[in-house]
Amino acid sequence: EDQVTQSPEALRLQEGESSSLNCSYTVSGLRGLFWYRQDPGKGPEFLFTLYSAGEEKEKERLKATLTKKESFLHITAPKPEDSATYLCAVLPDSNYQLIWGAGTKLIIKP
Amino acid sequence: DSGVTQTPKHLITATGQRVTLRCSPRSGDLSVYWYQQSLDQGLQFLIQYYNGEERAKGNILERFSAQQFPDLHSELNLSSLELGDSALYFCASSDGDGPYEQYFGPGTRLTVT
Numbered sequence: 001e002d003q004v005t006q007s008p009e010a011l012r013l014q015e016g017e018s019s020s021l022n023c024s025y026t027v028s029g030l031r032g033l034f035w036y037r038q039d040p041g042k043g044p045e046f047l048f049t050l051y052s053a054g055e056e057k058e059k060e061r062l063k064a065t066l067t068k069k070e071s072f073l074h075i076t077a078p079k080p081e082d083s084a085t086y087l088c089a090v091l092p093d094s095n096y097q098l099i100w101g102a103g104t105k106l107i108i109k110p
Numbered sequence: 111d112s113g114v115t116q117t118p119k120h121l122i123t124a125t126g127q128r129v130t131l132r133c134s135p136r137s138g139d140l141s142v143y144w145y146q147q148s149l150d151q152g153l154q155f156l157i158q159y160y161n162g163e164e165r166a167k168g169n170i171l172e173r174f175s176a177q178q179f180p181d182l183h184s185e186l187n188l189s190s191l192e193l194g195d196s197a198l199y200f201c202a203s204s205d206g207d208g209p210y211e212q213y214f215g216p217g218t219r220l221t222v223t
Contacts, residue, residue, distance in 0.1 A: 032210060043112065043200050043214030044153070087153065091209060096166050098209045100153045 002027045002092045006101035013108050016077050021086055021104045024070040029093030033071050035064050036087040038103070044087055078108045113137065114215035116201050122221045128189040131218045135182055135203030141165065142184040143204075143212060144176055148197040159184055160207040191222045 003026045013019055025033065032051050036044035048057040050066040057064045061082065063074045073086055088101040113136035123129055135142050144156040155168035159178035170176075173191075178184045188195060198219050202212040 031208075034211075036214075041198075041217070041219075043114075043202070043217050044212075045112070046211050046213060049211060096158075096208055097155055097168055100155070102152045 002090070002094065002099050004088060004090050004099050004101040006086075006088050006104050008104060009102070010105040010107070013075075013078055013106070015079055015108055015110050018074070018076045018078070020075070021073040021106070022070060023073070023088030023090075023101055025088075025090045025099075026069075027090055027092035027094070027099070031091040031093055033066055034089045034091070034098070035071070035073055036089065038085045038087055040085075047086075075106070078106075080108045080110050082106065083108045112213040112215065114201060114203050114213050116199075116215035116218050118218060119216065120219050120221075122223065123191060124223055125191055125193060127191050127222075128187065129191065129220065131186040131188070131199050131201075131220075133184045133186070133201030133203075133215060135184070135201075136205075136213055139203035139205050139213070140182065141204045141207055141209075142178055142182070143202040143209060144170075144184070144186050145200040145202065145214075146197050147200060147217075153200075156186070158209065165207055166209075188220070193222050196220055196222045 035047040038044040048064040085103040087103045089098040115134045140161045146154045156170040158166040176186045198217045202214045
């Protein structure tokens with residue numbers, strides 16, 4: 001069964017303290033892996049698409065990487081405005097529906 | 111601002127009633143997706159339309175239905191509402207027929223009392 005698991009569920013960091021969020025997936029074949037950011041009460045905001053193992057994408061303090069079984073979202077020197085829930089979603093070969101992870105709630109304390 | 115609009119922002123209604131949620135996709139996008147997000151279940155895909163045709167179906171209840179109109183806006187109809195239908199309902203759009211980069215609207219918060 002296709003599955004996406006994100007860890008940790010929640011992460012509290014001090015401002016400037018770098019860390020990584022994990023998205024592990026089990027699918028028969030991967031069309032693409034997506035990262036979104038969601039602020040409370042708002043719609044998810046698209047961040048990155050990764051298509052193949054070894055691929056990396058960067059945007060400001062965020063960098064997403066992909067292996068054959070997982071993706072990491074690295075956050076370098078985070079600021080309080082980076083606080084949000086980060087969602088990972090996978091598009092498998094088997095169908096055209098995204099499989100969403102439950103998200104990691106990131107809190108950056110000043 | 112993603113360019114996707116949803117109305118209304120908030121909706122409070124009673125059990126057994128029927129409501130319609132409306133979504134206008136980003137200019138040029140042909141696909142519309144509907145999602146339900148509740149506290150205990152995360153983001154659940156309901157249904158996708160591409161250029162007026164149903165493209166994919168997720169965990170959508172029989173009491174729920176949707177359509178996409180020739181001008182590409184979409185409506186999600188929820189009927190015989192139950193307390194458990196209280197949730198945030200998001201619409202998203204993308205330019206192709208696949209759920210690649212999706213742009214989400216601000217959502218409609220539905221409260222069933």
